Amino acid sequence: MLISDNDKISYHQYIVLMFFAIFEVGFMTLPRTVSEKAGPDSWLALILGFSMVVIALFILTRLSLKFPDKTFVEFSRLIAGNIIGSLLCIFFFLYLYCWSVSLSAYIGNITRVFLLDKTPLGIITFTLLVSSTYLIRYGIEPIARFCEFFLFLTIIPFALLYLLAGKHVNFGYFKPFFAEGLTPIIDGAIETFKHARGIETPFMIIPFLKTPEKVFKGAALGDALYFFLMIYPATIITIGVFGTNEITHFSYPAIVLAKELEFPGFFIERFEVLMVFIWYVGGFTSVVISQYMLSLGITRFFKLKNTRSMVLFIFPLTYLGTLTFRNIVQLEILFNIVNNAFIIIVLIIPIFLLITARIRNIKGDTDG
Amino acid sequence: MLKKLLNIIKSFKNKKNTDIDKIEGITPFTGIYSKDIEQFHVFTEHSKDCILQELLLGKRKNIKAALIYIDEMVDKKTLGEQVLRPLISKNFSLKNILMASIADFPEFESVSTIEDALGCILDGSAVVIVQGLQHALVFDVLQLKDRQVSEPQMEMVIKGAREGFVENISVNLSLVRRRLKDPNLNVKILELGRRSKTKAAIMYIRGIASNNILEELMDRLNKIDVDIILDTGYIEEYITDNVYTIFPLLLTTERPDKIAACLAEGSIAIILDGSPIAILLPATINQFYQTPADYNQIWLVSTLIRIIRLISLPLAIFLPGFYVALVSFHPGMLPRDLLLSIMASREGLPFPIFVEAFLMIVIIEILQEAGIRLPSVLGKTIGIVGALIIGQAAVAAGITSNIMIIIIAVTTIASFATPNYTLEISLRFLRFGILFLGTTLGLFGIFISLSMLITHIVTLKSFGVNYFSPFSPIRIKDLLSDTVLRIPRTFLLKRPQTDFPKDKTRQKPLRRRD
Numbered sequence: 001m002l003i004s005d006n007d008k009i010s011y012h013q014y015i016v017l018m019f020f021a022i023f024e025v026g027f028m029t030l031p032r033t034v035s036e037k038a039g040p041d042s043w044l045a046l047i048l049g050f051s052m053v054v055i056a057l058f059i060l061t062r063l064s065l066k067f068p069d070k071t072f073v074e075f076s077r078l079i080a081g082n083i084i085g086s087l088l089c090i091f092f093f094l095y096l097y098c099w100s101v102s103l104s105a106y107i108g109n110i111t112r113v114f115l116l117d118k119t120p121l122g123i124i125t126f127t128l129l130v131s132s133t134y135l136i137r138y139g140i141e142p143i144a145r146f147c148e149f150f151l152f153l154t155i156i157p158f159a160l161l162y163l164l165a166g167k168h169v170n171f172g173y174f175k176p177f178f179a180e181g182l183t184p185i186i187d188g189a190i191e192t193f194k195h196a197r198g199i200e201t202p203f204m205i206i207p208f209l210k211t212p213e214k215v216f217k218g219a220a221l222g223d224a225l226y227f228f229l230m231i232y233p234a235t236i237i238t239i240g241v242f243g244t245n246e247i248t249h250f251s252y253p254a255i256v257l258a259k260e261l262e263f264p265g266f267f268i269e270r271f272e273v274l275m276v277f278i279w280y281v282g283g284f285t286s287v288v289i290s291q292y293m294l295s296l297g298i299t300r301f302f303k304l305k306n307t308r309s310m311v312l313f314i315f316p317l318t319y320l321g322t323l324t325f326r327n328i329v330q331l332e333i334l335f336n337i338v339n340n341a342f343i344i345i346v347l348i349i350p351i352f353l354l355i356t357a358r359i360r361n362i363k364g365d366t367d368g
Numbered sequence: 369m370l371k372k373l374l375n376i377i378k379s380f381k382n383k384k385n386t387d388i389d390k391i392e393g394i395t396p397f398t399g400i401y402s403k404d405i406e407q408f409h410v411f412t413e414h415s416k417d418c419i420l421q422e423l424l425l426g427k428r429k430n431i432k433a434a435l436i437y438i439d440e441m442v443d444k445k446t447l448g449e450q451v452l453r454p455l456i457s458k459n460f461s462l463k464n465i466l467m468a469s470i471a472d473f474p475e476f477e478s479v480s481t482i483e484d485a486l487g488c489i490l491d492g493s494a495v496v497i498v499q500g501l502q503h504a505l506v507f508d509v510l511q512l513k514d515r516q517v518s519e520p521q522m523e524m525v526i527k528g529a530r531e532g533f534v535e536n537i538s539v540n541l542s543l544v545r546r547r548l549k550d551p552n553l554n555v556k557i558l559e560l561g562r563r564s565k566t567k568a569a570i571m572y573i574r575g576i577a578s579n580n581i582l583e584e585l586m587d588r589l590n591k592i593d594v595d596i597i598l599d600t601g602y603i604e605e606y607i608t609d610n611v612y613t614i615f616p617l618l619l620t621t622e623r624p625d626k627i628a629a630c631l632a633e634g635s636i637a638i639i640l641d642g643s644p645i646a647i648l649l650p651a652t653i654n655q656f657y658q659t660p661a662d663y664n665q666i667w668l669v670s671t672l673i674r675i676i677r678l679i680s681l682p683l684a685i686f687l688p689g690f691y692v693a694l695v696s697f698h699p700g701m702l703p704r705d706l707l708l709s710i711m712a713s714r715e716g717l718p719f720p721i722f723v724e725a726f727l728m729i730v731i732i733e734i735l736q737e738a739g740i741r742l743p744s745v746l747g748k749t750i751g752i753v754g755a756l757i758i759g760q761a762a763v764a765a766g767i768t769s770n771i772m773i774i775i776i777a778v779t780t781i782a783s784f785a786t787p788n789y790t791l792e793i794s795l796r797f798l799r800f801g802i803l804f805l806g807t808t809l810g811l812f813g814i815f816i817s818l819s820m821l822i823t824h825i826v827t828l829k830s831f832g833v834n835y836f837s838p839f840s841p842i843r844i845k846d847l848l849s850d851t852v853l854r855i856p857r858t859f860l861l862k863r864p865q866t867d868f869p870k871d872k873t874r875q876k877p878l879r880r881r882d
Contacts, residue, residue, distance in 0.1 A: 013841065111812050116697065119809065127809060131816050135823040145826040146819075149840035270701045273811060280815050 011211045011218055013144035017289070018222025020147040021198035023154075023230065024286035025106045028252040028279055030195050030231060031238040038188025039244050040174050043236055045185045049192025050227045054220055057199050060350040061216040064202050066357070066364025068212035072203035073300045075364075076349075079357045088349060089301055092203075093294060095341040099197060100290035101321035102334045104128055107283045109328050114255070114276050125322040132288045133315045136295065137308050140208045143288055150281045155229055158278055161271060162233050164261055169240030194339040195231075198286060199223060200346050204293040254279075291318065395482045401432045401499035407482050408436055408497070418489065425455055425498070432499040436485075441492035443511035451494055451507045478503040487565075512536060517543070520622040520644075522789050525661035533622045537567050537641035540624070544571060544637070547628035552576075558589060560640075561597035567641040568603070571627070576634045576869050581650060581831050585636060599643045607649075609829045614797060616790040617830045619651035625660045634869030650833035653825070654851040656788040657681075662854055671853045677785050678852060684783035685798050685821075688725050689806030690814055691775050696721050697810030713769040722807040724768050728776040729799060731758065736780075838864070 009017065026033075031042075038045035067075040072092060077085030108125040116124065135146055202215050209215060238253045241260075250256045258275035295310040304310065325331050357364070397404050405420075412420045417439050425431040433455070437447065476496075479485050485495050485504040492510035517539065520532030533540045541555065556570040568589070572582060588607040597603055600620060608617045619635075621627060622644050627637050630648045638647040648655075657677055662670040695714075699707055717724065735754040739747045759777075762768045779799070786792040798821065805813035828835035838846035846864050849855050858878040863869045 010841070115812050116810050124809070124812060127813070127816050131820045131823070134820060138823070138827045142823065142826045145834070145836070145840040146822055148842050149822055149826065149836070151842070273698075273701055277811075277815060280812075284815075284819060 008210045009144040014218040015222040016147045016151050017144045018219045019226050020285035021201040021289045023226050023282035025283045026195045028254050031235040031253040033191050034188045035244045035247050038184045041185050045188025048189035052193045053196045056346045057219050063350045064206045069207045073297050079353050096294040098338050103287045105322040105325040136292045136311045165237050173243045197342050397502050399502045434497045437494035442509045446509045477506045527664045528661045529625045533644040540639050543624035564596040566597040569639045571637040576871050600645045614794045619648040620645050633863050650831040656791040659787045667856045680782035680785035687779045689802035692725050693806035693810045
């Protein structure tokens with residue numbers, strides 16, 4: 001073929017990909033979980049949480065940058081030796097698997113709650129996974145372009161929705177400031193940090209970047225876009241409209257807010273559909289990215305050639321996984337496990353690997 | 369060892385070539401009349417429209433000669449006056465022919481093999497064989513009964529040029545040339561199809577069009593080895609990047625002004641003899657939404673028109689599926705009064721809403737298809753029968769609801785807002801899939817269908833160019849200057865980047881005098 005850049009993504013695409021990797025199902029519940037912990041100081045907890053995300057990103061991209069043409073699967077074994085490295089990889093795969101299972105099961109459950117209360121869960125997750133597999137089979141570049149197309153379709157309706165809600169915000173809900181000291185804020189920040197599942201994406205996709213040296217900048221930009229255009233206004237406005245007490249009673253505060261909005265004369269009355277749609281895009285892209293990373297990782301782990309057929313192998317596995325979770329309570333348990341694994345993956349493992357590399361004096365490709 | 373193998377393969381290849389040569393044959397003219405004429409006798413015997421007229425030339429009528437032509441393809445008047453008369457005139461001699469010195473003798477070419485001479489006859493020339501000459505004389509007296517250059521049928525514009533392509537390649541080339549008097553406008557001529565020997569012209573502007581794409585195109589065209597090429601659709605399927613798609617990956621047009629505009633933006637055009645439709649490549653999806661008329665309107669007006677087209681696109685694809693999903697799965701999302709009127713109009717209908725929608729879409733498809741086949745006078749009748757009688761009667765008979773008729777009508781009208789017929793007809797069929805998913809999975813199904821549709825589009829490429837650009841990969845400049853909006857031409861300083869033009873600058877900024 002004449003222009004075969006099918007497996008490399010540009011800097012802009014990378015930013016968008018990071019935006020959608022971190023934008024996932026937690027989006028609907030975060031206003032509740034943060035305000036449960038941090039109360040009126042949630043706005044501060046979010047900013048603190050975001051700075052923690054940036055720090056974690058900095059550490060993990062430092063590690064990836066040492067080996068710009070290797071994925072986690074290769075450099076972990078290179079640094080920590082074959083056995084420990086393989087164990088780390090398997091841990092990473094398990095995390096990715098649980099993450100994508102929890103995502104798809106969660107999307108299925110939410111769909112049953114809001115849209116299709118009579119359709120069996122299995123059918124919903126099956127269609128979801130069929131369409132995600134269809135996209136993953138084409139590789140990273142179409143995934144990035146898929147995300148790119150939905151970027152403005154996500155941000156613009158969302159911004160419109162929240163500008164409309166803006167006039168109902170009561171700033172009294174953000175008082176008193178620092179009422180209970182620092183602990184609740186830090187708890188809220190940790191809650192925010194856990195929400196950032198997806199920032200480990202550079203581990204797997206750094207070989208596919210056209211500009212690997214900008215890996216940190218792009219990820220930070222993508223995540224900042226998500227934080228300050230989506231989650232920050234969503235949380236602040238939801239708290240501002242409902243207050244921290246009332247919000248804890250809603251399972252999905254962002255959707256409740258959209259439900260409250262009304263445009264006289266518009267032919268759709270309930271705007272939560274729009275909200276659910278935006279949320280679908282976020283959830284779907286995260287399913288796609290996690291499954292892509294998983295299939296890519298396993299392919300590289302066994303040194304196979306074809307990622308495309310591995311995708312077909314991952315599909316039934318994920319589907320079977322989703323079938324075991326019948327309700328949201330069970331899913332919350334899985335989410336807790338995934339969250340803890342996430343902290344290990346993005347904080348403990350990178351630091352461990354960086355220190356080991358320093359001790360064993362393993363030079364990366366870029367260290368010269 | 370390897371060398372030996374290679375040699376064997378090479379010799380095989382050579383053998384093949386010689387075989388083909390033998391079949392094709394190269395027989396030069398010998399100069400002996402009876403021997404040369406034999407082949408042509410065989411030919412005329414089997415093709416009765418070919419006329420072989422034997423003549424005796426010279427002062428003493430002793431030089432044997434033959435005039436061969438296809439009856440329907442030559443201009444008889446020119447043939448008589450400019451070929452036959454000088455030939456039978458008294459001062460004709462072999463010497464004169466060789467010197468080409470007869471004053472009123474028309475221009476002629478000479479070919480030296482019988483096969484070439486046959487080819488010329490089939491092209492519509494008159495061939496003269498003369499005893500003692502080791503070549504044949506070929507006179508260009510072709511007269512095709514051509515259609516007049518007329519208004520294009522497929523892409524009509526209200527304000528803009530009225531010229532459309534005809535079936536004659538030289539007329540078409542001249543129509544484009546007239547609009548682009550650039551010496552860098554290059555034309556390559558190819559012959560495609562072993563039997564049809566169709567002439568194809570590849571037009572591009574050297575210095576703007578991308579070399580990679582041009583090379584790739586020539587490569588793909590040269591690989592075509594087929595007996596007949598009758599229309600552009602024949603080669604489209606040979607050179608397209610992906611056959612398994614419902615989207616047209618090559619832009620087809622019958623407007624020379626569109627060709628000229630696209631050439632100037634770096635596209636490459638293929639014009640085929642015998643077809644009024646030309647191919648433009650590489651194509652991106654936004655080109656299907658631009659018409660030459662957009663640039664003849666005030667820019668604000670055409671911006672608004674483009675926005676209307678962009679709104680009508682999702683309507684044309686998603687509306688029936690969306691409606692069915694809303695009514696059958698999520699009636700609570702509609703305003704109460706609207707829901708009540710929908711329910712009231714659906715009261716007593718025997719079919720579920722999906723069957724109703726499917727039925728109406730199929731009827732509309734049948735109507736459209738029937739309307740195309742009929743002559744325009746009858747076509748109107750079909751419209752009246754279809755729209756008024758079936759629509760009205762179906763509601764009265766209680767087969768379908770009024771609102772469903774409105775939905776289907778809006779969908780159909782919206783699909784006609786697509787300026788390009790090829791894309792419109794493709795998009796029409798996406799409706800069925802979306803209707804199916806909307807029926808089975810409600811709004812979730814609509815989301816799934818959208819994601820699958822986008823997945824499919826983003827993987828499409830037209831000659832290596834991303835088909836879905838500038839929407840994805842997003843090129844905000846292209847998107848805002850000439851896709852969603854159309855800003856004044858004076859601000860369009862750069863060519864659209866999607867075609868990979870080598871020369872990216874279109875114009876220098878205009879300085880207006882105050």
